[in-house]
Amino acid sequence: MTTAISSTRTIADLLLRAAENHPGSGLLHPRGDAGPDGSWLQPYPELVDEARRILTGLRVRGLAPRDNVVLLLERPQEFLPAFWACLLGGFVPVPMAPLGGDPERWAAQLGHVNTLLDRPLVVTTETLAAELPRVDGLDVTPLSGLYATEPAAAPHEAGPDDTALLVLTSGSTGNSKAVRLTHANLLASMAGKNGHHRLGPDDVSLNWVSFDHVAALLECHLLPLYAGATQLHVEAAVVLGEPLEFLRLISRHGVTMTFTPNFLLGLLNAAADRLEETGPVDLSRLRHIISGGEAVVRTTGETFLHRFAAHGLRPDALWPAFGMTETCAGSIYSQTFPAFDQGQEFANLGTPVEGLRLRVVDEHDRELGPGETGELQLIGPMITPGYHNNEQATRDAFTADGWFRSGDLGRLDDGRLTLVGRSKDSVIVNGVNYFSHDIETVLEQLDGVARSYVAAFPTRAPGSDTEQLVVAFHPETADGDELALYRVLSAVRSGVVMHWGFRPALILPLPKDAFPKTSLGKIQRALMRKRLEAGAYRDTTDAVADLVLRRLGGYTAPEGDTERILAGIYAEMFDTDPEKLSATANFFDLGGTSLDILRLRSLVAQRLGAHGLQIITVLTAPTVRELAARLGEDAGAxxxxxxxxxxxxxxxxxxxxxxxxxxxxxxxxxxxxxxxxxxxxxxxxxxxxxxxxxxxxxxxxxxxxxxxxxxxxxxxxxxxxxxxxxxxxxxxxxxxxxxxxxxxxxxxxxxxxxxxxIKYRMNELDFVETAANLAFFLALIDKKQSLDLPGQLRHLTREEQLAHFIGLAPPARLAELDLTLEKFTAWATLADGLTDLGRTYxxxxxxxxxxxxxxxxxxxxxxxxxxxxxxxxxxxxxxxxxxxxxxxxxxxxxxxxxxxxxxxxxxxxxxxxxxxx
CATH class of the missing domain: 3.40.50.1820 (Alpha/Beta hydrolase fold, catalytic domain)
Known part of the structure; x- marks a missing residue:
C-alpha cells in the first residue's frame, strides 16, 4: 500500500509521490505502438515530465497561481497532462465538454463560463479551437502550442484550503455553477474512498467516462494515483459503440476496479451471448465495479452478476454507490449487493466513507428517525465549501448548522442509505442528468404547445434499467382535430429526440386543469408523477396509443419471416409492443430519425443477413412490408x-x-x-x-x-x-x-x-475541396481538417486524395454509412459534377x-x-x-x-x- 496521506498537503503531491514511489505504474492508453494488446504505458514519471513542459508554456502566457484554466480536451492523453500542469503551477483546472452542433447554445455557455470564471484561459485542441463559436473576450490557446523543451522548475506550494479544482454543474444554458473542491476536500476524499476500495500498486483501473464527469476524474484517476495503481483510460465512444468492449477491456488488461452507470449493465445483459465472438474473456481479476450516476435496479444487477459468472465475475463484484460533485464523487458504497437487497426494486447504497456523516430531515431540517423518508443531508471534510462566484447558491446549499443539502430524498435503515427520489427537478436517463426546465423550454417553442403548460418528469417501469421521460403538455389544437393533435405529438417526440438523443416513454396531451400549480405558478411535477403511477392518466395514454395506431394505418399482421423480423426490429427500436406493430407501420411515422436509419441498417444485417442496406432504400420503402419486399429483390437489379x-x-x-x-x-x-x-x-x-x-x-x-x-x-x-x-x-x-x-x-x-x-463559390471548389466538404458533411473529418486538408493534398492524385479522407475517417462511422473507398469515390465524383454544373450558372x-x-x-x-x-x-x-x-x-x-x-x-x-x- 502507499504511504500515509498525512505526508501530502496538496493534490499535486499525489502525482509527485506516485512518480517517486511507483515509477512502474502509470496511464495505459489503448491506441498507439508497443504492447501486445495494442496499448502503451505512460509511467507516472513521464506524466510529470510532460505536465511540467506544458506548465512552462502556461507560465510563459503569464498565468499566476489561482488563475482558472478551462480544459476543453476530450482525449485522455491530452486532458491528463494539461490537468496536472495546472495543479503543479497552482492554477485551477476546470474540465469542460463541448456542445457540438449547437453554436448558439455553445456560445451562450462559453460566454457564461467566461464571466463566471473571471475570464479564464481556455486550453483546447487546434480542431476544437477552429470550431468554437465567437465569444467576446474569450482567451483560447491550443494545447500543442504550450509544450516547451524544458520542464518547469519547482511546483507551486498551494495551501490545503486553496481551490484545487472547479467542476461545472450541468445546469441550464448560461446557468451552470462551478463547484469548488479544495486540496483538503480531495485528499480527505481519497483517504475515505480507499478505506472501502483498498487499492494498491498492483491494481489496474478502467475509465471510459469523459473527464467533465466527476466520477471519471476522482474515482477513476485520482484514486488509482493515490494508491500507485495503473489506470486505463479510453474514450466514451469505445464502450458506447460496442458495450461488450467494456468487459473485453477488463479481461485484456487485467482490470481490478472500474465504474459504470446502471444502464450499461442492462446493455451488457442483452448482449451477453456475443461476448466471446472476438475471443475468450476472463473477468477473474475484477474485484469491484462501482455503479453510480443513477439507481441500480436490483434485477439488472443480479442478472449481470449471474450472466457473467461463467467468465470469472465475482458474485459480490457490483458495488452500488452514491456521490455528487459536491461530495467529491463516490462517498457512500454498498459492498453487500445483492445479499442485502432481496425483495427491493432498487439496490441500497450502503454506508459512508470515513469522516462523512449522513442525516435525513424533514422540510424544517429536523432529523428523522430510521426508516423515515426525507431529504438527505451530508457533512464532512470532503464536502465542497461552496460555489465559485455564487454566494447565493452557496447559502442555499447549506443548512444553518452547516449540513449540505443533497436535493435527494432517502431513508436510513441501520445506517445504510436508500434513495427514493429527488427533490430536484430532473430526469436521469442512461446515467445522464437532464433538467426538466431545459426540456420544457425547448418544447414550449413548438407550434401547438401552450406556453407554461409543459411538464417534463421521470417515471420508471418496474424492472427498467433506467428512468424514462414523460412529457405532459396542453395542446393548442381544435377539439376533435385528430390530425393536428397527431402532428403536435410527433413534433414533441421529435423535439426530444433531436435535442437529447432519446425518446420520451410517454407523451400526454392534457387539459390545463390537469397541471397542478403552486401559488407562484410552478407546475408540481412530483405530484404529476404520483398521479401517473397511480393510473390517473390511463385514459389519455390509451387514447394517444389509439390515435397513433389509426394514423399509422391501423393494424395489418406481418406475413412471412422477413416481415415478422422487421416488425420486431421496428418494435425494439421504438419501444412498441411487437404484437401490435403493423406491416404497414412507417419507420419515420414511428419516430425514426436520420440517426436511427444507421441503427436499422445494423440490426437488419445482424438478423436478416442483409448487408449494405442503402439509406435511400429506407427513405423510399419505409414500411415493414415495403422494406421486406425491397430486401427480397435482386440486389443487383x-x-x-x-x-x-x-x-x-x-x-x-x-x-x-x-x-x-x-x-x-x-x-x-x-x-x-x-x-x-x-x-x-x-x-x-x-x-x-x-x-x-x-x-x-x-x-x-x-x-x-x-x-x-x-x-x-x-x-x-x-x-x-x-x-x-x-x-x-x-x-x-x-x-x-x-x-x-x-x-x-x-x-x-x-x-x-x-x-x-453561386458560380463564385463553385469556382472556389476544385475536386479536393468538394471531397473535403463531402467528408465533413458525412462526419468523416472535422471542420479544421476540412479547411486544412485541401491545401495539403492538392499535389496528390484524386485516388490518393480520396484514400486519405477514408484513412482519416473513424472506422465506426464508415461502418454506419456502409461507406467504402469505392462508394466515397463515386459520391465525391457525383458531387464534383454538380459543382461543375454550378460553375457555369x-x-x-x-x-x-x-x-x-x-x-x-x-x-x-x-x-x-x-x-x-x-x-x-x-x-x-x-x-x-x-x-x-x-x-x-x-x-x-x-x-x-x-x-x-x-x-x-x-x-x-x-x-x-x-x-x-
Whole structure:
C-alpha cells in the first residue's frame, strides 16, 4: 500500500509521490505502438515530465497561481497532462465538454463560463479551437502550442484550503455553477474512498467516462494515483459503440476496479451471448465495479452478476454507490449487493466513507428517525465549501448548522442509505442528468404547445434499467382535430429526440386543469408523477396509443419471416409492443430519425443477413412490408431513376418540394420532414447518379428540366411550393421560373442560405475541396481538417486524395454509412459534377415571390452575408422576404435547430400559400 496521506498537503503531491514511489505504474492508453494488446504505458514519471513542459508554456502566457484554466480536451492523453500542469503551477483546472452542433447554445455557455470564471484561459485542441463559436473576450490557446523543451522548475506550494479544482454543474444554458473542491476536500476524499476500495500498486483501473464527469476524474484517476495503481483510460465512444468492449477491456488488461452507470449493465445483459465472438474473456481479476450516476435496479444487477459468472465475475463484484460533485464523487458504497437487497426494486447504497456523516430531515431540517423518508443531508471534510462566484447558491446549499443539502430524498435503515427520489427537478436517463426546465423550454417553442403548460418528469417501469421521460403538455389544437393533435405529438417526440438523443416513454396531451400549480405558478411535477403511477392518466395514454395506431394505418399482421423480423426490429427500436406493430407501420411515422436509419441498417444485417442496406432504400420503402419486399429483390437489379423521394405524404395542404444541397443526397431533410406530419406532404429531390447504371446530369438545364417533369408527375398543377438547401436554392429558383413559364402558379420559392450567384463559390471548389466538404458533411473529418486538408493534398492524385479522407475517417462511422473507398469515390465524383454544373450558372430572369432563410455563413458575419450576398435576390424578384434562422450553414437543419427552423418555415409556407387552415 502507499504511504500515509498525512505526508501530502496538496493534490499535486499525489502525482509527485506516485512518480517517486511507483515509477512502474502509470496511464495505459489503448491506441498507439508497443504492447501486445495494442496499448502503451505512460509511467507516472513521464506524466510529470510532460505536465511540467506544458506548465512552462502556461507560465510563459503569464498565468499566476489561482488563475482558472478551462480544459476543453476530450482525449485522455491530452486532458491528463494539461490537468496536472495546472495543479503543479497552482492554477485551477476546470474540465469542460463541448456542445457540438449547437453554436448558439455553445456560445451562450462559453460566454457564461467566461464571466463566471473571471475570464479564464481556455486550453483546447487546434480542431476544437477552429470550431468554437465567437465569444467576446474569450482567451483560447491550443494545447500543442504550450509544450516547451524544458520542464518547469519547482511546483507551486498551494495551501490545503486553496481551490484545487472547479467542476461545472450541468445546469441550464448560461446557468451552470462551478463547484469548488479544495486540496483538503480531495485528499480527505481519497483517504475515505480507499478505506472501502483498498487499492494498491498492483491494481489496474478502467475509465471510459469523459473527464467533465466527476466520477471519471476522482474515482477513476485520482484514486488509482493515490494508491500507485495503473489506470486505463479510453474514450466514451469505445464502450458506447460496442458495450461488450467494456468487459473485453477488463479481461485484456487485467482490470481490478472500474465504474459504470446502471444502464450499461442492462446493455451488457442483452448482449451477453456475443461476448466471446472476438475471443475468450476472463473477468477473474475484477474485484469491484462501482455503479453510480443513477439507481441500480436490483434485477439488472443480479442478472449481470449471474450472466457473467461463467467468465470469472465475482458474485459480490457490483458495488452500488452514491456521490455528487459536491461530495467529491463516490462517498457512500454498498459492498453487500445483492445479499442485502432481496425483495427491493432498487439496490441500497450502503454506508459512508470515513469522516462523512449522513442525516435525513424533514422540510424544517429536523432529523428523522430510521426508516423515515426525507431529504438527505451530508457533512464532512470532503464536502465542497461552496460555489465559485455564487454566494447565493452557496447559502442555499447549506443548512444553518452547516449540513449540505443533497436535493435527494432517502431513508436510513441501520445506517445504510436508500434513495427514493429527488427533490430536484430532473430526469436521469442512461446515467445522464437532464433538467426538466431545459426540456420544457425547448418544447414550449413548438407550434401547438401552450406556453407554461409543459411538464417534463421521470417515471420508471418496474424492472427498467433506467428512468424514462414523460412529457405532459396542453395542446393548442381544435377539439376533435385528430390530425393536428397527431402532428403536435410527433413534433414533441421529435423535439426530444433531436435535442437529447432519446425518446420520451410517454407523451400526454392534457387539459390545463390537469397541471397542478403552486401559488407562484410552478407546475408540481412530483405530484404529476404520483398521479401517473397511480393510473390517473390511463385514459389519455390509451387514447394517444389509439390515435397513433389509426394514423399509422391501423393494424395489418406481418406475413412471412422477413416481415415478422422487421416488425420486431421496428418494435425494439421504438419501444412498441411487437404484437401490435403493423406491416404497414412507417419507420419515420414511428419516430425514426436520420440517426436511427444507421441503427436499422445494423440490426437488419445482424438478423436478416442483409448487408449494405442503402439509406435511400429506407427513405423510399419505409414500411415493414415495403422494406421486406425491397430486401427480397435482386440486389443487383437496376431501378428506374426517380428524383422524387417522399419524406412524408400526410396532410391536405400544398406539397413542398425541397432540392438537395451540393452533395446531391437528401438525408439532410429527414428530420425536417418529420415536423410536417399531418400538415403538408414533403418531397425531396435527389440527384441522378447514385444508383448503379445511372448517368449524372450533363447540364444545369437537364437537371432542372428533369426535376420539373418529376414534380409535375407528382403534382400536375399549381399552386406549387419549391425550396432548396444551399446549392439547391439556385435549382429551386430555376424550377420556379420554368413552372411559371408553363403558366403555373408558384406561390412559394425558398432558398435556404444561398445567394443567387453561386458560380463564385463553385469556382472556389476544385475536386479536393468538394471531397473535403463531402467528408465533413458525412462526419468523416472535422471542420479544421476540412479547411486544412485541401491545401495539403492538392499535389496528390484524386485516388490518393480520396484514400486519405477514408484513412482519416473513424472506422465506426464508415461502418454506419456502409461507406467504402469505392462508394466515397463515386459520391465525391457525383458531387464534383454538380459543382461543375454550378460553375457555369448565371442567374437571370425573375420569379413572382421568394423567401430567403439566412443563417451564419461559411465565412464572414451574418450581417455582411445578408447585406452583400443574399440581398442580390432582390435583382430577381420584386417581393423577397428575408427570414433569420438559428444555426450555421451546415447546422441550420441539424438536431439542435430543426425545431425552430421548421416553425419559421411552416409559418412562411402558410403565409405564402394561404392554406394555414
Amino acid at each position: 437496376e431501378r428506374p431513376y426517380d428524383p422524387i423521394v417522399p419524406m412524408q405524404v400526410v396532410g391536405d395542404k400544398t406539397p413542398l418540394f425541397c432540392v438537395h444541397p451540393g452533395v446531391g443526397e437528401v438525408l439532410v431533410f429527414v428530420n425536417l420532414a418529420k415536423y410536417f406530419v399531418g400538415d403538408r406532404p414533403f418531397y425531396a429531390l435527389r440527384a441522378r447518379g447514385f444508383n448503379p447504371g445511372e448517368k449524372p446530369f450533363e447540364s444545369f438545364e437537364e437537371m432542372v428540366s428533369t426535376y420539373v417533369d418529376a414534380i409535375r408527375a407528382t403534382q400536375p398543377h399549381g399552386p406549387y411550393a419549391v425550396a432548396g438547401y444551399s446549392y439547391g436554392g439556385a435549382v429551386a429558383f430555376e424550377i420556379a421560373k420554368v413552372l411559371e413559364a408553363q403558366g403555373e402558379r408558384v406561390d412559394f420559392v425558398g432558398s435556404f442560405n444561398l445567394p443567387p450567384h 448565371v442567374p437571370s430572369g425573375s420569379v413572382r415571390t421568394m423567401s430567403v432563410f439566412y443563417a451564419i455563413p461559411l465565412r464572414g458575419t451574418k450581417e455582411d452575408w445578408l447585406d452583400n450576398e443574399l440581398s442580390r435576390w432582390d435583382e430577381h424578384c420584386p417581393d423577397v422576404r428575408y427570414l433569420d434562422v438559428p444555426g450555421e450553414h451546415y447546422t441550420l437543419m441539424g438536431p439542435h435547430h430543426v425545431a425552430v427552423f421548421q416553425s419559421v418555415l411552416r409559418k412562411e409556407l402558410d403565409r405564402a400559400l394561404g392554406d394555414a387552415g
